[in-house]
Amino acid sequence: MHQKLDEIARGVGARMQSSEGRKELCLGCRRLLLRLNFLAFFMYAGAIFVAFAGMRYLGEQNMFFAFCIYWPPLVWFLPAVGLAFTSVCLLDWRTFVGLVVVSGTVILLPLGWRPPRTTNVNTPPPAGKLALTILTNNRGQDKGEKGESIRTFMNTMKPDIMAFQESAGMAPRYKADPGYADFPHAAGVGEFVLLSKHPIIAMELVPLRPEGDVAGGSWPVVAARFVVEAGGRRVVIYNVHAPTPRDTLRYYMRGAFLYGIFGLPGTPWAARKQEGEKGWHQRISLMEALLERARQEKEPTVLTGDFNMPECGYLHSVVSSVFADSHSEAGEGFGFTFPGTTRNPLSFGGPWMRIDHIFFAPDEWRCIWSLAEPQRKSQHRAVVARLILR
Numbered sequence: 001m002h003q004k005l006d007e008i009a010r011g012v013g014a015r016m017q018s019s020e021g022r023k024e025l026c027l028g029c030r031r032l033l034l035r036l037n038f039l040a041f042f043m044y045a046g047a048i049f050v051a052f053a054g055m056r057y058l059g060e061q062n063m064f065f066a067f068c069i070y071w072p073p074l075v076w077f078l079p080a081v082g083l084a085f086t087s088v089c090l091l092d093w094r095t096f097v098g099l100v101v102v103s104g105t106v107i108l109l110p111l112g113w114r115p116p117r118t119t120n121v122n123t124p125p126p127a128g129k130l131a132l133t134i135l136t137n138n139r140g141q142d143k144g145e146k147g148e149s150i151r152t153f154m155n156t157m158k159p160d161i162m163a164f165q166e167s168a169g170m171a172p173r174y175k176a177d178p179g180y181a182d183f184p185h186a187a188g189v190g191e192f193v194l195l196s197k198h199p200i201i202a203m204e205l206v207p208l209r210p211e212g213d214v215a216g217g218s219w220p221v222v223a224a225r226f227v228v229e230a231g232g233r234r235v236v237i238y239n240v241h242a243p244t245p246r247d248t249l250r251y252y253m254r255g256a257f258l259y260g261i262f263g264l265p266g267t268p269w270a271a272r273k274q275e276g277e278k279g280w281h282q283r284i285s286l287m288e289a290l291l292e293r294a295r296q297e298k299e300p301t302v303l304t305g306d307f308n309m310p311e312c313g314y315l316h317s318v319v320s321s322v323f324a325d326s327h328s329e330a331g332e333g334f335g336f337t338f339p340g341t342t343r344n345p346l347s348f349g350g351p352w353m354r355i356d357h358i359f360f361a362p363d364e365w366r367c368i369w370s371l372a373e374p375q376r377k378s379q380h381r382a383v384v385a386r387l388i389l390r
Contacts (some may be wrong), residue, residue, distance in 0.1 A: 001097045030090065037086050041095045044079050051076070052110045052312065059314025060280040064260025067252045067314040072344060072352040073111050077103060110151055110312040112354065117332045119369045121157055121386070130389040134358055135159035137373075137382035138241065138306040140191075142165020149178050153373045157384045160197045161228065165192040165241040167265060191225035192239040202227035202246060206238070208289040217320040222286055225306070233389065236297050242287065242303030248279060281358050283308075287315055291322050296350070300389055303359040306380060310353045323359035326370035326385035335372040337381045358385045366390055 054065040080099050083226070087096040107113045125131030135157060137150060144155065154162070162183065171188030174180045174195055183195035189205045194200060206223040226237045232365035254373075256276060263273025287307075293302055303323055309315040320328065327335040336351035343349065365387040 018364075029379060032033070033086075033090055034092055037083070037090055037092050039159075041083055041087075041098055044083060045098065048076060048102060048106060052106065055312050055314070056110070056317060059283055059312075059317075060309070061277070061314055062260045063252070063257050063263075063280070066245075066260070066277075066280050066313075067249065070249055070353065073106075074107060074348075075164060077170035079249070089257050092353050104249065109162045112311040112327060112331075113334050114164050114331045115328065115370065119371065120334070121369075123368075124390050125379075126167050129387065130229060130233055130235075131160045131390075132161060132235065132302075133157060133384060133386045134161045134163065134237075134302060134304055134357055135382055135384040136163045136165075136239075136304040136358060138165040138356065138380040139170070140379075149179075150373075150376065150378075153382055153384075157371070160195075160230070160383055161237065162195040163239040163240065164193040164251060165306050166191050167205060171195075187226065189224050189239060190221060192226075194226045194228075196228050198228050198319040200226055201234070206290070206293060207287055208293065219282075219286065223290055223303075227299070231389075236294075236299050236301045238290070238294055238301070238303040238305075240290070240303055240307055242280075242306065243281075243310040244308050245279070260373060281311060284315060284318065287318060291319060293344045295322060296318075300364040300367070301361050302387065304357070304383075306355060306359050309357075310355055316357075319357075319359060324362040324365075324367065326358040326383070326387075327354065327372075329362075329367040329370065330385070331370040332371070335370070335383070336384060337372050338379070339380050340376060340378045347381045356380055356383045357382055360385075360387055364390060375390070 016079055032353065038078075043201050051065075051068060058065045059069055061067045064381050075087070084096060084099050085094070087099065097205065101137070102335045120234060121133070139150075168191045169188065169190065171186045171193050174183070174193065174250040174287035180186075180195060183196065183197055185200045187200045189203050190205050192205075203224060203226045205221050206225050207221060208219055208223075220243055222242050223238050223240045228235045228237060259273040259276055273382040290303075294303055303319075307316075307317075307319070311327075316325075319325075335354045337356040338351050338353045340351055341349065342351075344352075354372070368386050368388060370383070370385035372383050375381075
């Protein structure tokens with residue numbers, strides 16, 4: 001072995017004696033680095049594909065991918081930054097173009113970026129058509145300071161209906177507040193409040209019992225159903241607040257999410273994986289039960305609120321397979337709504353998830369624009385969309 005290494009060293013030394021040898025050696029080193037750089041890109045692209053496919057098709061069904069869908073998006077691009085630097089240094093334009101294509105695909109598809117649009121909130125609806133501008137916001141952890149109230153966004157967007165979550169007992173206060181004088185109708189049930197320019201003729205909490213629950217266990221209430229009469233039509237609004245996974249994600253930060261990979265059947269971690277995923281399966285069951293309830297409505301229906309589910313996850317695909325997402329249909333930018341203001345350098349101090357949504361039945365409604373609140377010091381930023389009844 002030592003003899004072989006000595007021979008290689010002598011061969012390299014001999015080549016270094018001449019300019020041709022040095023040039024040949026440099027070219028050989030560059031070829032090796034190019035191959036290694038492309039191999040690293042190939043591994044990165046493969047990992048990105050597996051990660052986002054896993055988040056989309058497994059997502060909340062698996063501890064590991066459930067944790068991944070809540071990561072700041074910049075995490076996925078950090079390896080690309082390093083590879084882009086080495087590609088430029090090596091003049092490896094093939095790999096550089098590949099990085100641009102992969103990064104662009106991630107931005108457009110899993111992260112839901114939409115190109116800017118020309119939005120005129122004052123555009124009247126077609127003659128004889130019912131149009132509603134609906135705004136949703138979780139008000140429970142509002143950190144708005146003086147001069148940063150939601151009213152600024154509200155007055156700009158001019159919504160017809162506003163759905164608030166975590167606002168128990170607040171309906172009378174909104175109704176008495178001169179700042180909300182444009183909304184003569186206010187109703188609240190549980191934590192859910194609806195403010196409307198049109199009469200609210202019914203409201204109720206929506207108790208759900210997922211399919212297969214023969215024991216009749218205790219399930220959290222995740223939605224309230226409101227009926228609004230607008231333009232001679234009754235419209236059903238589901239005001240939704242799905243359970244937050246915040247505590248679970250904090251626990252995962254200590255490494256428990258790895259049970260999603262290593263907790264295969266027959267391993268010592270299988271039981272921990274099964275136990276750790278119970279909460280996620282409950283969330284999926286609750287949302288499926290809510291969808292089934294909403295699908296049975298005979299009147300035009302809208303689901304809006306804090307769903308606590310990012311767009312790149314499995315649960316969002318379950319909902320969007322039945323109801324259209326306003327951001328996907330007519331949004332712009334990323335539409336991120338949570339967390340409003342942070343100190344996380346990986347999110348540049350702003351939100352990095354879109355967990356507040358407005359869904360609608362696509363055969364009943366057409367969405368002409370959808371916007372997320374641009375900035376406010378609050379835990380959740382509002383979402384507003386303009387819907388026209390077909």
